[in-house]
Amino acid sequence: MSVRVRFAPSPTGHLHIGGARTALFNWLYARHTGGKFILRIEDTDVARNTQEATEMILEGLRWLGLGWDEGPLTGEATGPSTGDRGPYFQSQRRENYLRRVEALLSRDMAYERDGAIRFRMRREPIVFHDLIVGEVRRELTDREAEDPDFVIVRSDGKPVFHLTNVADDLEMGVTHVIRGEDHLSNTPKHIALFEAFGVQPPKYAHIPLILNADGTKMSKRDRGASLKMYMEEGYAPEALVNYLVLLGWSPKEDRQFFSLDELIERFDLSEVLRHNARFDLAKLQWMNGQYLSRMEEDRFVELGVHAFARAGLDPGRYPPGYVKAALRTCRNKIKTFGELPEYAGFYFKERLDYDPEAEEKFFTPENRELLERLRETYANLDEWTPGYLEAQLKNLAGLLNIKPAALVHPLRLACTGRRVGPSLYHLMEVLGKETVLRRIDEALARIPPQTPTA
RNA sequence: GACCCCAUCGUCUAGCGGUUAGGACACCACCCUUUCACGGUGGCGGCACGGGUUCGAUUCCCGUUGGGGUCGCCA
Numbered sequence A: 001m002s003v004r005v006r007f008a009p010s011p012t013g014h015l016h017i018g019g020a021r022t023a024l025f026n027w028l029y030a031r032h033t034g035g036k037f038i039l040r041i042e043d044t045d046v047a048r049n050t051q052e053a054t055e056m057i058l059e060g061l062r063w064l065g066l067g068w069d070e071g072p073l074t075g076e077a078t079g080p081s082t083g084d085r086g087p088y089f090q091s092q093r094r095e096n097y098l099r100r101v102e103a104l105l106s107r108d109m110a111y112e113r114d115g116a117i118r119f120r121m122r123r124e125p126i127v128f129h130d131l132i133v134g135e136v137r138r139e140l141t142d143r144e145a146e147d148p149d150f151v152i153v154r155s156d157g158k159p160v161f162h163l164t165n166v167a168d169d170l171e172m173g174v175t176h177v178i179r180g181e182d183h184l185s186n187t188p189k190h191i192a193l194f195e196a197f198g199v200q201p202p203k204y205a206h207i208p209l210i211l212n213a214d215g216t217k218m219s220k221r222d223r224g225a226s227l228k229m230y231m232e233e234g235y236a237p238e239a240l241v242n243y244l245v246l247l248g249w250s251p252k253e254d255r256q257f258f259s260l261d262e263l264i265e266r267f268d269l270s271e272v273l274r275h276n277a278r279f280d281l282a283k284l285q286w287m288n289g290q291y292l293s294r295m296e297e298d299r300f301v302e303l304g305v306h307a308f309a310r311a312g313l314d315p316g317r318y319p320p321g322y323v324k325a326a327l328r329t330c331r332n333k334i335k336t337f338g339e340l341p342e343y344a345g346f347y348f349k350e351r352l353d354y355d356p357e358a359e360e361k362f363f364t365p366e367n368r369e370l371l372e373r374l375r376e377t378y379a380n381l382d383e384w385t386p387g388y389l390e391a392q393l394k395n396l397a398g399l400l401n402i403k404p405a406a407l408v409h410p411l412r413l414a415c416t417g418r419r420v421g422p423s424l425y426h427l428m429e430v431l432g433k434e435t436v437l438r439r440i441d442e443a444l445a446r447i448p449p450q451t452p453t454a
Numbered sequence B: 001g002a003c004c005c006c007a008u009c010g011u012c013u014a015g016c017g018g019u020u021a022g023g024a025c026a027c028c029a030c031c032c033u034u035u036c037a038c039g040g041u042g043g044c045g046g047c048a049c050g051g052g053u054u055c056g057a058u059u060c061c062c063g064u065u066g067g068g069g070u071c072g073c074c075a
Helices: A017-033 A051-064 A094-104 A142-146 A159-172 A179-198 A229-234 A239-244 A260-266 A281-294 A297-310 A319-326 A337-348 A355-360 A365-379 A388-399 A406-415 A424-431 A433-446
Strands: A006-009 A036-039 A110-113 A116-119 A124-131 A134-138 A148-153 A174-179 A201-207
Touching: A006 A017, A006 A174, A017 A036, A017 A051, A017 A159, A017 A174, A017 A201, A017 A229, A017 A260, A036 A406, A051 A229, A051 A239, A094 A110, A094 A148, A094 A159, A110 A260, A116 A179, A124 A201, A148 A159, A148 A365, A159 A179, A174 A179, A174 A388, A179 A201, A201 A319, A201 A406, A239 A260, A281 A297, A297 A319, A297 A337, A297 A355, A319 A424, A337 A424, A355 A406, A365 A388, A365 A433, A388 A424, A406 A424, A424 A433
Parallel strands: A006 A036, A174 A201
Antiparallel strands: A110 A116, A116 A148, A124 A134
């Protein structure tokens, strides 16, 4: 039987980073086995669900590159979808649930109490085999020992998660349930429900959770818990995917980088680890930087431009060749595109703002003459290449009997307003002679005059 | 509290009875260097603890401790 897996998020907020990894594992398993990846929206709790949240989920999955074979096409519950087992919104499947409940009721496998409908849960422990965890034998908790039955339809008539989840998995022909380990303890309920419906339950694979760096549970409120942050802060989706897949799964090779095709080929449930993993932003950043360094130039430029635009700068007003050259000087320098506006915003600003500390340190009366000499030197050049600019600066440093760095720092500040940035000589080449000279003049205008020596 | 899962450097992991316990990130030092980074070289750093089993345990079993999860008319 061909594999059918699903990602079934509840649209209560942004797509959680843990949810993103669950989706990724499902997607990879489907692709690896040649099966289908289904997206189902579990929006049964109307009070907490929003269309906007659903759209965030779709957008997030698309951004990651995790396309679904069946599921909604838009965030609208009654909107279009793909696949023949829809609707893919639980809010649209009410009839199915009620039919299932009727079936249970008629066979006395469920009963009504206080207006809610409860499922007659088995009193004995349930043993099942999890593809990742292995044999799981769950005893009843003391609370369950008191009353193991659980609500499947609330008194307001709304079906509850356990019921909808199982009913849909059944009707959508889901063969493997790959989900977070937080559902492990729910599994006996689900198995009992499947059996009550007279069918074999699907295979289960509970993947370990992603924890915060300090080992605590990652909650919605934690910074970094939302996929949105990574989308906004300039991460490359392929880097995030690469990082995420290595949290809780190991290809057992001494490599860190895997293309999507390689992942599809290698990924299997049998190598999913059994213990939780902490999220390490530093490693993600390193990995993202590596991806940025290897990225196709056109894409790097495109994403770079987008990052500048997000910060209110407008590279679109500059010639494409200039933009491209400017971004080229940032290659191998930044780890995320989010750093770009601060790192290289000077390319797209008519008026520079200056780092106050750097200004205090380098725009000093003593440096005024150095900048003037630099300006004079550069004003007379008719060749404007990095190598030549560097040679001229070093030559001047030699004449003045000072270290090149003494010139480099004030000059960088004058050109960029910052003390760090791309290669000075390359950035000057991109800026062009006219702009460089103008910026030196502007810097000079900010430097207090040389105090007369007493 | 009950129940379930888990446990190798700070972090992600390799290891599946005998290894100088390997790699990556991070950190430190040095080199490269106009800054920052990249890159290169080297270093620091780990089998949670206690019992077994065994000629021999990181590895198998039990317990303890610790972490996580679940116990809802949320999903």
